[in-house]
Amino acid sequence: MLNTDFTTGSPNWLDLGSPDTVASAAFYGAVFGWDIRPTGPEADYGYFQKDGSTVAGLGLLTEAGASSAWTVYFQTPDADATAKAVEQAGGTVRVEPTDVLDEGRMAHFTDPGGADFAVWQPAAGKGLEQASKPDTLCWVELHTPDRTAAHAFYRSLFGWRKEDMEVPGMTYGLLATADGDQQDATFGGLVQIRSAEETPRWMPYFGVEDADATVARAQESGGSVLMPASDVPDVGRIAWLADAFGAPFAVIKPMPPA
Numbered sequence: 001m002l003n004t005d006f007t008t009g010s011p012n013w014l015d016l017g018s019p020d021t022v023a024s025a026a027f028y029g030a031v032f033g034w035d036i037r038p039t040g041p042e043a044d045y046g047y048f049q050k051d052g053s054t055v056a057g058l059g060l061l062t063e064a065g066a067s068s069a070w071t072v073y074f075q076t077p078d079a080d081a082t083a084k085a086v087e088q089a090g091g092t093v094r095v096e097p098t099d100v101l102d103e104g105r106m107a108h109f110t111d112p113g114g115a116d117f118a119v120w121q122p123a124a125g126k127g128l129e130q131a132s133k134p135d136t137l138c139w140v141e142l143h144t145p146d147r148t149a150a151h152a153f154y155r156s157l158f159g160w161r162k163e164d165m166e167v168p169g170m171t172y173g174l175l176a177t178a179d180g181d182q183q184d185a186t187f188g189g190l191v192q193i194r195s196a197e198e199t200p201r202w203m204p205y206f207g208v209e210d211a212d213a214t215v216a217r218a219q220e221s222g223g224s225v226l227m228p229a230s231d232v233p234d235v236g237r238i239a240w241l242a243d244a245f246g247a248p249f250a251v252i253k254p255m256p257p258a
Contacts (some may be wrong), residue, residue, distance in 0.1 A: 002131050002138055002187040005077030006075045009158030009177040011140050011187055013073035014204055015118045017066060018245055021046065023070075024058060027244045030221040031214060032135040032206065053129035055136045063094075068245035072140050072202040073120040074158060075127065079105040082119050082157055086111075089156045095133040095188040100125070111153055112202035131206060137148070138252065139205035140188040147173060147192045162190060172195075195205030201242075204249050211237040218243070 005189030007010040020026035021044070025036040028048060036058060038046040044060035051242045061068060076082045079097040086093060086109045094116070095108035103125030108118045120127060132138040144150040151162050151173065163186075164171050173190030176182045193200060211229045218241045219225065226248060227240035236254040241251070 001139070001184070004128055004131050006066075006122070006127055007177050007179055007185075008075055008077060009154075009160055010075045011072055011137065012075040012122065013057065013118075014137060014140075015045075015059055015073075016068070016070050016243075016247060017059055017061040017063070018068050018247070019061050020245065021058050023244060026203075027218075027221045027223065028058075031217045031223070032208075034087060034135070050130060050133075050135050055128060055130050058090055061243055067231065068243070068247040069116070069201075070080045070096070070204050070247055071116060071118050072204060073106065073118040073127075075085050076119040076121050076158075079107045079119050080120040083107050085157050089153050091153065095194050097121075111150065111200075113146055113150050113153075115142060115144060115150075115202055117202055124253070134207055134209050136207060137204055138207035141191060141250075142175075142188065142201075143191050143193050143203060144200050145193045147171075147190055151175075161185075165253060201248070205238075206249065207227075208251045208253055211239050211251055214251045215239050215241065 028034045034048040034050055036046050037049055040085050042193040046058050047054045048056040048058055083093050083097050090108040094110055097105055097107040099105050102123055104123045105121040106118060112115050130136045154160050159181055161176045163174045175188045175190055178187040215229050222244035224242045226242055229237055229239040231237050236252045238252045240250045
């Protein structure tokens with residue numbers, strides 16, 4: 001499961017690029033009860049916190065032509081080496097490896113299937129302080145036009161393992177980091193896009209105690225419903241949402257383990 005014992009390839013950070021950070025902070029405060037901690041009096045980046053622990057980042061959207069979106073970061077021991085590996089494997093470097101004060105080193109990429117992602121090489125800043133708890137990140141899911149090619153790409157970067165399972169209407173890939181027990185190391189899923197209208201993306205899932213109540217709060221705060229709350233057997237109750245600026249995300253009320 002996704003946790004904060006990060007190893008190479010683990011999701012260790014995520015942040016939201018927004019055209020209006022004040023409005024986005026208000027939206028997620030209403031939906032998840034998050035507080036915002038600015039990094040300085042005029043900083044364009046801050047930290048979402050839940051019960052005093054950092055659960056995500058929030059930055060002012062500055063990339064030309066970019067839409068508001070969540071970006072998932074994966075741990076790397078060497079951001080520069082990962083950037084070279086991305087290019088060699090057919091991906092694109094969107095933001096070159098850059099130091100973030102003494103916190104760490106980051107880079108942003110697009111995979112060959114068109115999904116954006118990033119890496120974080122930790123230094124003083126280790127990453128998320130809470131995960132897989134109510135109102136925190138608990139799962140990430142890649143929607144891609146070519147599952148086989150996508151797994152090969154990420155395996156070349158991080159050594160990810162994949163285990164396929166059949167679910168109604170599709171084959172779902174369970175992704176795990178390279179080390180440790182595969183079930184314990186599983187952090188996300190791999191899904192084949194079914195039509196040209198679907199957008200390749202990494203979708204973050206946030207755990208919630210009541211999916212329907214969370215959907216209602218999102219709508220009341222200016223968000224929209226992309227997929228209504230529904231039960232997935234042996235998984236939980238899931239909904240897909242978009243925030244007030246159109247950034248997609250998902251929520252899940254997990255089913256207790258058998």
